[in-house]
Amino acid sequence: MSTTALQSPRTGMKAARPAGGVNFLRALHAEWIKFTTLRSTWILLATTLAAMVGIGLLGAWGVATALEQAADSGRDPGADGVRPQLLYLMPTGGIDFAQLIIGSLGVLLIASEYSTGMIRSTMTAVPDRLSPLFAKALVIAAVAAVTGIVSSFATYFLMQPVLAGYGQEFGLEVENLVPSMLLSGAYLALASLTALALGSLLRNSAGGIVTLVALFLVLPTVLGLIQLDWIQDALPYLPSNAGRQLLALEIAGGDLTRLQGGLVMAAWSAVLLAAAAVVTKVRDV
């Protein structure tokens, strides 16, 4: 056990052993390396961006066409439910799909470590177990936020030349437009955190993604069909419904405010992440 024995040229380090152990920043650095060195990360991020921009542009084009046809036939466009204001929603119009794609990335970020066995390397390198989980949370939330903001602004700017052909351009001064585009980042960040928590709780990619889709897409639709008062009352508190207030340009009187909606969605993420933290800490890896 002498120190000279530790510096064997065959297996040891020739230089003095650098000091320092694990800390959260290093765990974060490691998670960032892991995040950026998987091809699936880039594919899913590119798909999220493409979904946001593509759906937004298609939506804008459709609305503009409808407006033009209504104008040509001399009818009041509002009678068909087509209003120019619909265009203002299109920069964030792809969020329903984007949340599922980046949510899948959030699930995979941790569930794929369980399925490949990588988690055992992760948890032996950083044995407090919570640092890797929270570092992953930080990475996916930050990336999702940037993706949301970049893609909604990209959609807005790419939309303008299309709309110009229909004389329907609109500016960033439209009320609440810029906040909604910025908050699309918060929305995707919260969605991806919920997804990460689901992946961590279920430790299974397929199960996590299915649960994510159920929670964000199926449940709001199905429950919306059930005409029971208490279900209708609960509906606005589902994560995607509540989070939608972050993107809304105008909010009706009885609805959750922008802040309330954001907080409800954040509460879903926080509770599920807390549960994931407890389970990660207690359960064997």
Add this chain to the structure above:
Amino acid sequence: MIEARGLVKVYGGKPQKYAVQDISFTVRPGKVTGFLGPNGAGKSTTMRMIMGLDDPTAGRVTVNGRPYAQHKAPLREVGALLDAKAVHTSRSAWHHLRAMAATHGIPQQRIHEVIELTGLGPVATKRVGGFSLGMGQRLGIAAALLGDPQTVILDEPVNGLDPEGVLWVRNLARSLAAEGRTVFLSSHLMSEMAQTADHLIVIGRGRIIADASIQEILDGQGRARTRVRTGGPEGAQLLGRVLAGPGVSIEAREGCLLEVSGVEPRAIAQAALEQQVLVCELTPLQASLEEAYLDLTRDEVEYHSGALAGRPDAPDDVAAPAAAGRQS
């Protein structure tokens, strides 16, 4: 240095399954300690508890003086290959090692060193999913050595390796131990252990059945001992006098307890019968490690398939004492 004290691991469900039942052992630095046992004996569970991946149901295990998870720089204390597949299959070996190194601020130069040491160079930038089993083992060993740890734990390191790879692991383990490190490696192959380890801990069905140096085990080979407990001290003395002879050693442990070697259990029983000595216990003690190990392995096989239940080829001298032991 690894110290396990009263380690128990129970898996839930019905019925509860004891993976490890109250095991205690110490793995010392400067030598290769083998952890030998049939598949399912509890080797991997024990190693996972050492590494803090599984929480023991009871007991405690420390590495270099403290529980693994309490080390500030665990990878610099302990390196482990627990499972060659503890790597994301879509990532390259190089990026995997980079991420592992980043957790401890280990410089890039060290990553190059372990890649060179394990011969991963040609495949370092390839996806791990395409690796052969042997390359996967080498990557696992590279990751284990990344922090230049004082203690190295390798779970079945030679699995899937070609003969050249087996030799490489053997030499690596020996040179790590020669540098004064603690080397703990598991195997289900007695022959492999005999060639690599200085010290052996044998585990079967979750219990330690032997903990001795290779030399002691070789010395003990063929010297079957039998524990004899008589009804009273007079009987023990009488039986001791009768059994004494060339090649026979008799140790009186307590008043009525003898440990006899060099006499078959059956002959002891015969002598006791002739002398009208009451025998309360007649237990064969670890005839040899190989035999004890084979017996355990055989039990496992019976348990799983029943194909060898009859054991027609079992040598009499193994079967007889076992039977005598159960009847007493």
